[in-house]
Amino acid sequence: LDCNTCSSDPAAVQMLAVAEANNIGTAWSRHAQQQPQCGFGTTGLCCRICLKGPCRIDPFGQGPQFGICGADRDTIVARHLVRMMAAGAAAHSEHGRHIALAMLHLSQGHLHDYSIRDEEKLLVVAKRLGVATEGRDLMTIVRELADLTLHDFQNQNYDEPCHWLAASLPAPRLKKLGDLGLLPHNIDAAVAQSMSRTHLGCDADPTNLILGGLRVALADLDGEMLATELSDALFGTPKPIVTTSNLGVIKRDAVNVAVNGHNPLLSDIICDIAADLNDEAIAAGAKDGINIIGICCTGNEVMVRHGIPLATNYLSQELPILTGALDAMVLDVQCIMPSLPRVAECFHTKIITTDKQNKIAGATHMDFQEAKASENAKSIVRMAIEAFKHRDPRRIQIPNITQQAIVGFSTEAIVAALATINAADPLQPLVDNIVNGNIQGVVLFAGCNNTKTQQDSAYIAIARSLAKRNVLVLATGCAAGAYAKAGMMTQDATRQYAGEGLKSVLTAIGESAGLGGPLPLVLHMGSCVDNSRAVALATALANKLGVDISDLPLVASAPEAMTEKAVVIGSWAVALGIPTHLGTVPPIVGSDVVSQLVTTTARDLLGGYFIVETDPELAADKMFAAIQERRDGLGI
Ligand code: BF8
Ligand code: SF4
Incomplete structure (x- = not known):
């Protein structure tokens, strides 16, 4: 190798x-x-x-052209694509349901280790969803918000769209999606219907299948929105914070505990209680106490909220174990490699699964329950302290590589930074700079790592190329991890890579917001479910300008798209009208019909479309061209 x-x-x-x-x-x-x-x-x-x-099906047309049941290539490709979308939606929305249920149980007095840390955010989203807030007891509001959220999983009225979508998207987009029958009424039903219509002998019309797929993709967005917004209410809305990233964040003299997965219900509590156990760690010989570090999206969640250092992103999640200094890796759900216990066998590292539905043979299972969150979290950290005692000091080799990362750019944080320039109308400076061309447009990098490309490299190449052309760069998920590790969430990166217009804007905002220099080149918006934050920002801009999302100079890019979750995110981005780049080729090229549907037909119907391009420089050019087309459309 x-x-x-x-x-x-x-x-x-x-x-x-x-x-x-x-x-x-x-x-x-x-x-x-x-x-x-x-x-x-x-x-x-x-x-x-x-x-x-x-x-x-023989791709060259010589061998069999139909499956035994008679399905042709288009039906086969469309059916499998829709199933990928359904699985992605199930994953995100199951995460969302978990958070919503925690809110419900909190309001019922069953949870003692959680609270509403951001009341302001709770009230804002409650009002947005139509929950009365004036003069009401906080827990009553929490209860109603949780009920209303869970209604999006239970509603049986087909004509009543999911509440979070209806309360969050711009009116013209809602109208368009509603007219096309793409607004889901119930997340669970949308997933179930996707599975059912793709069963043998059901939907065999590729167009109808893909439209059904977009419906479940929007259900996925609903699940992501509610996961993000309720997590903010529970754990705090991210604000700019300076931290570090890459494997050098592992400390030789600390008990190193990595949190890996997605759900902040576990990782946030672990961060909370770590300080309580510092003395126990020191007594065990770790003079620097306990060091919590993040991997993948749960790493992003605690990074943007608490400044916990991010060790690495998806593809390199096995590697922290090889430093010989990782004492425990705590897993919750999604994007966790089943190989971790095998790698850990060669070291002292304790691999701990915590979710009943997500166990791995060879790992230690600790059933994490929200009602006993602190107690469970303490037991987990104590397992790490115990493992620390079994380290082999001769095998420790920690790469001396870290980068600073300024993270925590929630939509609220971006608006707050802009408000330091124009308090009465925070979005106006952004709009002015888009209109005058200092900012040509906005790109959201999302998605994963994929072994089909060199890890992180396309992220870096495309972002540099677009930033040089004055495109504002946002990132979530493992994309954000790539930029954090590479030092692109720093003020220096802005100085080095931003075009003159973008640099002047990032500097003006950063200085007026008290950062003593520019905003970082890449703004870390959070985990994958936090792609909903980018939708919130786009919606605010569209509403301000009185246009639809499909009119904005906004593109999305997933240079290393990998999971079913990435497939479904890309699909709702297209449904919202966003040109969306994929740097890995999805398994649809066997059907010209399906390929056409997600490119040209989607563009005609929705304004959004997929751009499949594996070459980073060409991808940057294509996205920049899409941005220019949108600017032309707006007459700017
Ligand atoms: O939800 S970016 S590899 S860790 S799927 Fe997974 Fe992809 Fe990473 Fe987060 Ni998102
Ligand atoms: Fe073959 Fe069954 Fe698929 Fe039809 S549904 S193409 S028979 S595997």
């Missing part, structure tokens, strides 16, 4: 060499073992929906 071509992250390359030298399998070595990957699966032409299968 040539470690240098695997990742552009120098810390990952360094640890990967350790893995290779010790013959420890990683995602990269397993990727190599999987080559060549099946062409039928890659193009989407393999169907496994019934037990007569698998059936394969």
